[in-house]
Amino acid sequence: MPPQLSRLMIIFGLLAVLFIVSRWVAQPPSFNRYGHYRGDALEEISSIATNYAALNSCADCHEDEWKQKSEGPHSKMSCQSCHGPGQAHVTDPSEANIVLPAADKFCVRCHSKNNSRPRNFPQIVVKEHTEGKKCTVCHLTHNPSEMK
Amino acid sequence: MDAAHLQHIIDSVVGYMYPNETDLHWSILIVLYPYLTGLVAGAFILASLENVFALRALRPTYRLALITALSFLIAAPLPLLAHLSHPFRFWETLVTPHFKSAMAMFGFVYIWYLLVVLLLEIWFEYRRDFVVWSRNTTGWRSKVYRWMTLGVYDISESAVAFDEKAIRTITVIGIPSAFMLHGYVGFIFGSIKANPWWSSVLMPVIFIFSAIVSGIALVMLIYLISNSIRKVPQNMECLDTLGRFLFYGFIVDFALEGLDVIQRTYAAEESFDILYALVHGRLFETHIIFQLLIGTLIPIGLLGMIQMAKVTAPTRLAIYWLVGFAVQVGIFFMRWNVVIGGQLFSKSFRGFTIYKLNLVGREGGLAAAFLVLLPVAILIFFLWFLPPWKEDKPTTTLAE
Incomplete structure (x- = not known):
């Protein structure tokens, strides 16, 4: 070699x-x-602490809101989509609370008019539709298809 | 990422983007990676042409092409390591090999190409010189050359003949390896089914031929520059042969990319409208102006003119300088258009985002410039330490 x-x-x-x-x-x-x-x-x-609670854990205490949500268009959405992670609140409600989203700014994230959204998706021109009022003044918070 | 940067990007979004698409994940560093490996594969294939087809005219660029490939190969993985944030994560891909992951296999493809192809071929090519240099030099250089002989000092005719045989064998293994090194980059992009800009079976082949074009042009440019600095007359026979192969490479590359465009236009899948808007909108400068016009049509036109018409030597030389630079610009932007372009449109096909290149930072313009200049610095060192200027006696020069 x-x-x-x-x-x-x-x-x-x-x-x-x-x-x-x-x-x-x-x-x-x-x-x-x-x-x-x-x-x-x-x-x-x-062993890492979880942030999000189980999907139906809210129903244990907030039965009315849960029922309202399940009858409306947001029935398939998790409560935590709007209220943020809730495990700490479920573990000890007296220590931690969930987020209360600002109704005038939060809803329009998904529902403001945008041509690139699907046509049959409920959308509003915010200035014309709300006239400066918060959405929850007229709409039922957990079932917005119903009016107050 | 700071909030002002993100706000600027969000403000520039047109139409609808999914939240995880707004800010690009793959930055300029991922553009650099295919650019650098393409140059490696192209330069090696050029060196192989001389070997396989015994093209004597290309002999002056043979060693130059090999050490250019080595310099750029050393720098090629650095953009990826910088992009990883924790560079030592690459180590995991080696100690826990995942044979079904194209990305995880890169480390092995790279090591194969570096150790089994490039370093071996360079070692056999330079072995005789290592022995001679270890005797003719003194101090640390002599010591390093002696180490590089690996203790084999036999430079008899039969030993050198064995070296040449070994080089030919390595070249035969090397060509498919070079195709694999760069083709696999195209393979990764081409396999991403969710992205219509990338998902094409032609992608690996397009990457390989664009690599050949960029590698030949780079070696041509380095050859022109090194001759000018060394005040050696330009070898027109060698340059004309390089120009001819560059032209052939370009024709195949252009035909493949054209085929891709025609097929996409004819098939007109649901993604076609957004891709059409992408090319005519956010990618207009980088795709139509830099890649297509400056990087492809002008070089093809000029090189084609040399093939078809009688062009004087000084004009040909000027064209080779121009084409050398233009192709680098064109191929860089080809990689840019693939990597950045594929992330600029929403997978909902309903909107566009932007890519904002910062100057500083790990993925900034300065870091990218450093990573492009680093292989040039390595090459300058190699040109000094492993001078490739053997047999550089032109048969026809500019003066004739």
């Missing part, structure tokens, strides 16, 4: 050994336990 080849083979052999050893040293022990990830990661993730 020409000396060029034998020297190169030694170097490539050393590199291969280096790779195998570093893989063996650096690969986390729980890797591939369940799939292509660290098995321990599952426990670590599940």
Whole structure:
């Protein structure tokens, strides 16, 4: 064998050994336990405190609002879409509260007139429609298709 | 990201964007990556042309092309590492290889190309010189050359003949490897089904041919510049051959991109209207002016003129200078239009956002300029440490 080849083979052999050893040293022990990830990661993730509560946990205490929402066009939306993450409030209502969105600015995020929104989606030209009033002055808060 | 930056982007949105599309995820650093690897693949393929087809006229650029490819290959992954925020995350892709992920396999494609193709070919090509230089120089240079011989000092005819045979074998492995290195970048973009600007089976092939064009043009430019600095007469036979191959590469590249446009226009899928508005709106300057006009049509026209008509040597030389720069601009903006363009429109097909390039910051213009200049600095070092100017005796020069 020409000396060029034998020297190169030694170097490539050393590199291969280096790779195998570093893989063996650096690969986390729980890797591939369940799939292509660290098995321990599952426990670590599940131990992180959650921000969002279970979808129907609001109904336990706020039965009226829940019923109103389920009869309206927002029935498929989570309460937390408007009120923000609620786990802390569910855990201890006396310590933490949910967000009360500003009715004049919040609703128009989705319902202000925009040509790129689907045509059958309820949209308003805000200035003309509200005349400066908050949406909840006329609309039922948790079922806006009903008027007060 | 600061609030003023985000506010500026939100204010510039036209129509409807999904919230996670408003600010671009892939910045100029991701534009640089395909640009740099394209130059690597192109320069290597140029070097291979000389080897495989025994094109003696290209001999003066053979070593130059190899060390250009090496310089740019060393710098090529740096934009990706900078973009990662935590650069050592790349290490995870090596110690926990994921064979079904194209992105995760990049590290192995890169290592294969660096170690098995480029460094090996350069080592065999320079081995004889390492031995000679280790004897002719003193101090640390002599020591480094001696290390680089790997202890093999045999430069007999039979040993050098073996080197040449090894180079030919590596070239045969190297050409598909170069295609793989750059084709896979196009493959990643082409496989993103959700994005109609990227999702095309032609993408890997277009990337490869644009890489060939950019690599040949870069080596031509470096050859022109280095000859001017060294005050060596320009070798017109070599430049004309480079120009001819650049022209052929361009024709294939232009035909493929044209085919892509024609197919998209004919198929006129639901995304066509937004893509049409994209090209004629937010991408007009970078796509129509820089990529198509300056980077493609003008160079093809000028190179085609040289092939068809009798053009005097000084004019041809001026054209090669101009084309060398124009192609770099064109190919850079081709990468820009792919990477940035694909993120400017909403996947709802109902709106556009903008890309605002900051000057400073990890993904800013200065960082990008540094990453483009870094391979040039590496190349200058290599030109000094591994001078490629062997057999550079022109058969026809400008003076003739």
